[in-house]
Amino acid sequence: MNSIPEMFGSMVFNTKVMRERLPEETYAELQKTIKDGEPLSSDVANVVANAMKEWAVEKGATHYTHWFQPMTGVTAEKHDSFIEPAEDDSVIMEFSGKALIKGESDASSFPSRGIRATFEARGYTVWDPTSYAFIKDGTLCIPTAFCSYSGEVLDKKTPLLRSVELLNKQAMRILNVLGNTEAHRVITTVGAEQEYFLVDKKYYDKRKDLIFAGRTLFGTPAPKGQELEDHYYGNIKPRVSAYMKELDEELWKLGVLAKTKHNEAAPAQHEMAPIYTTANIATDHNQLTMEVMKKLALKHGLVCLLHEKPFAGVNGSGKHNNWSLTTDTGENLLNPTKRPYENTRFLVFLAAVIKAVDKYQDLLRASVASAGNDCRLGGFEAPPAIVSLYVGDELEGVLDAIEKGVTYEQHTAARFESGVDVLPNFRKDTTDRNRTSPFAFTGNKFEFRMVGSSFSISDSNIVLNTIVAEALDDMATELEKLDVCDEAAVRALIRETYVAHKRIVFNGNNYSEEWVQEAEKRGLLNLKTTPDALPAFVAEKNIALFEKYGIFTETEMRSRCESMLENYSNVRHIEAMTMLIMARKDIMPAAVLYMHELAETQKAKADIGIATEQDAELILAKKLSALIRELHENTEALDAAVAEVMKIDDGAAQAPAYKDIVLPCMDALRKTADTIQSMTGSKYWPYPTYDDLMFGV
């Protein structure tokens, strides 16, 4: 086998390959585009395209595709082969600069809601040279942005790139006003930790709910869940370990910096974390990671579940979006250094993030809203629906001192003393972790923990970049107005910003009931569900924000909000329909059969004169009989609820109706079915149980 350094990026048209295969001038020009955002000439594109093709064909590729990220949140691709007819009825392999730069595709089948009428179907995919091309399944994949004929954005990459540029610009203004002379660019860095479940395919195939809805809609808990806390970081089973090993290798080939892997809190739950990179590449890589995770699982006879809540009663899966800002000279702007109180530049950036998160809590919340994530947020396993920001004790002390106008007494971090001579002692981190915070400062980055496991991280990062850019913009504007921008003036602005927005800072337990009340007192939002959260996209202040910076137009925001509400309704609809089929076709017959068996037994006992009123068969049969009636009633009620909600044709009204009318009926039906399961013999039960699914690998 190849060594890891050899394997790494072997399927990527990266700088190393470019340097080897491109003429020096072309390479230099392309680098200018990649690093400084300069436009690319068609000559350069032609040379690059040809080199890419030769490289890809040598690696066995036959096709190319513009790989893009429509608003569905998954990636899309349409494959074209390299073949072109030549003389003598033969073909040659060709790939032009034009085909590299621009693709045309029918955009009408992708969600756009209201941006275009369906007859205006033309959509363009445009090469993003800042994210490397790669080979996947014999196809050269070219990361592209996707927009409509009239220029409207139809994807998740274009606005992300815009927000990254915006943040660079505003952060540079701050650096310059603070006397920066070295940095020329500020780069948004992101590392997305990905949680997932693995179940055996033979069980998965028998669960209609997993197949259609991605989560179990019925099922009693296994006798053992995560209460012993023995799965987190626990020993990895050989089958899972083999999967993880191959996952690393496949990701490495694609240039994904897969770094950490471990078991997560719930049985059958695992995590993979990569080393961070630019926000754009991290987003592409996370999409690829999810795709590879799913495909590879099948090869191992497993199915990878990326749903936010596949199983009731144990933790669901999220994605921690680690986010920071770095200069092109390699300085992390969110690094507090040893003496944060004296680090004015750090404090300006910290204050800006605090302001941004406070002012746009609703947008951050909306960026993680989905039917799946509703099953997880606020369930005491993931952050609540209330957005707050954790800074830790030390920084709170620093900010407190600034607010009060007193000097902060810097205490050096304590040393870790184990009391055991052979164990090394070391200097401790100055703050502990807080696992309950939705938005936590973790040393030199913020970790946004509300993102759902199946999400594209694009949405959250677009929001994060834009809101922080605005806060930096505001602060830069204040500072640029001053005749002398001295230390005192900057610190006054930090103080003012912190005081105005400190209500968002919370260092306590986010899972506690007291916090819910405290947050309400502070006037923080608690947008519990997706239909509550999504309208934030069309709130006046938020439309104004995105329009001001040219990230989204009002039409685009309205369309996004609508398409996400529609998605919520569709998901709930599919879940409800799946439940109806399962209840009617499988669960009901199983219950009837078992009850029949009990009744028959009781009858047989009566025939030989040994039946009594106290017999278990009789008692169970009566209970089941009542539950079967309840199951029938609840099935009918769910059916009626769906029919009622389907009559609503306004998407904004339909989504809340699915939540308020359909969801309670789904819950009621599940409760009855689960009770039936708990008393029905295994051989009658039509589905693999939670025991099988979570402990069967």
Ligand code: ADP
């Ligand atoms: P922890 O386990 O404390 O959350 P890790 O160091 O394991 O922290 O990092 C978790 C994730 O955060 C990884 O994906 C890592 O690459 C990413 N990360 C670390 N530093 C940064 C940074 N400056 N910007 C963005 N992401 C980062």
Ligand code: MG
């Ligand atoms: Mg983490």
